[in-house]
Amino acid sequence: MPTYQFRCPGGCPDFSAIYPMADVPGQDACPRCAAPARRLFGAPALGVGRTAAMQLQDRTRASAEHPDVVQRLPGAGRRNTPVTTNPLHRRLPRP
DSSP: OOEEEEEOTTSOOOEEEEOOGGGOOSEEEOTTTOOEEEEOOOOOOTTOSOOHHHHHHHHHHHHHHSOOOOOSOOOOSOOSSOSOOOGGGGGSOOO
16 A cells, blocks of 8 residues: 655644555644644655565666676687587587
């Protein structure tokens, strides 16, 4: 459920309350002075969390905006040593 911020007109610090999206009130009672506090409108807390999925999404977004710059060309040519030591792989077609 979403968390909503409220501001008391009596000067108490802002407080938060959790309500379902369908039942959120425009006012809530202040927990300190019980005055009717108005709901504040702010940015939604989208993308909050340090899960593996969120970290992957952040890295993907960062690479789109600031891609890595290639400093030099990768090594050219084939290796001198075989990639595999399995004799059955020798029969496979080569590119």
